[in-house]
Amino acid sequence: MIQLFHVFKSYDGENMVLKDINMIVEKGEFVFLTGVSGAGKTTLLKMLFLEEKPSRGQILIHNKNISRLSSNSIPFLRRNIGVVFQDFKLIEYRTVFENIAITLEILDLPRKVINQKVINILKLVGLEHRKNHLPKKLSGGEQQRVAIARALVNDPAILLADEPTGNLDPQITIEIMKLFEKANNNGTTILIATHDSSLMERYKKRVLHIEDGRVF
Secondary structure: OEEEEEEEEEOOOOOEEEEEEEEEEOOOOEEEEEOOOOOOHHHHHHHHOOOOOOOEEEEEEOOEEHHHOOHHHHHHHHOOEEEEOOOOOOOOOOOHHHHHHHHHHHOOOOHHHHHHHHHHHHHHHOOHHHOOOOHHHOOHHHHHHHHHHHHHOOOOOEEEEEOOOOOOOHHHHHHHHHHHHHHHHOOOEEEEEEOOHHHHHHOOOEEEEEEOOEEO
16 A cells, blocks of 8 residues: 655755655554654655655555656545645635535535535534534634544545644544544555654554654
């Protein structure tokens, strides 16, 4: 599903953020990616959906070397990857419903299909009653659930999440992890970047560590 071979990443051409990364995440796995702040977790995730490109090495998703994709092909890759950003990246002037629907609108799905999919995912995350609210009217936990709903609404093959439970209280964290586990049980491959050791202790999943730019 996800394969990295001898991947290096530098932003200035000299100092390597990531050094000779080799890792495999199998289809249907649920994996934590951990390391201290600044270790390169976010950079690695960004390379998986081509917000960043590796300086050297190969990244394969579904056995396709994404490092060689043209700019025109990148949107097709991203259709199969859901991403939950650390800062949510919700569109402030769009309602909850509209923030989630935009993922499906880009795919040019029929409006009836879009409406049904968005309602279904809102029920799943417990926010159907907030569908007409703007993001600024939501709590941090609710905004995070909207971000997760947007990432999951298209049933992606892969879900990438960057510190998805950061700054959330324990109960909301449990609710969000239940959403991830449900998606995983339905076949989505999950890769979560986190430095929360209690999260990894509670949920017994495979853990990959980034230290000094390398994965162990």
